[in-house]
Amino acid sequence: MTKFQQRVYNIVRHIKCGQAMTxxxxxxxxxxxxxxxxxxxxLNKNYDLGVPCHRVIRxxxxxxxxxxxxxxxxxxxxxxxxxxxxx
DNA sequence: CATTTGACGCCAA
DNA sequence: TTTGGCGCCAAAT
Numbered sequence: 001m002t003k004f005q006q007r008v009y010n011i012v013r014h015i016k017c018g019q020a021m022t023x024x025x026x027x028x029x030x031x032x033x034x035x036x037x038x039x040x041x042x043l044n045k046n047y048d049l050g051v052p053c054h055r056v057i058r059x060x061x062x063x064x065x066x067x068x069x070x071x072x073x074x075x076x077x078x079x080x081x082x083x084x085x086x087x
Numbered sequence: 088c089a090t091t092t093g094a095c096g097c098c099a100a
Numbered sequence: 101t102t103t104g105g106c107g108c109c110a111a112a113t
């Protein structure tokens with residue numbers, strides 16, 4: 001586990017209900033501005049449900065991907081009150 | 088050690 | 101405005 005991932009997980013863990021961060025924002029918060037892809041990759045390897053990775057979306061407002069299925073991710077976000085650009 | 092992959096992002100057409 | 105292509109970063113192979 002690299003520090004980069006630790007930071008990413010920590011940040012994502014700080015996201016509260018009804019709130020969502022973009023990969024770029026998380027990357028910036030992790031101190032690796034512009035590393036949006038790396039953030040997505042880190043979350044991809046992460047299977048810890050304690051980390052609300054479903055709260056992390058794309059800057060486009062799209063849902064993005066999810067290790068449990070983007071469908072489930074969209075559903076959760078919708079339940080949380082996060083409005084998505086496109087279902 | 089070098090190359091490819093991957094839950095992305097931005098610019099050009 | 102929507103679709104396509106190129107570029108960036110970190111990790112995995």
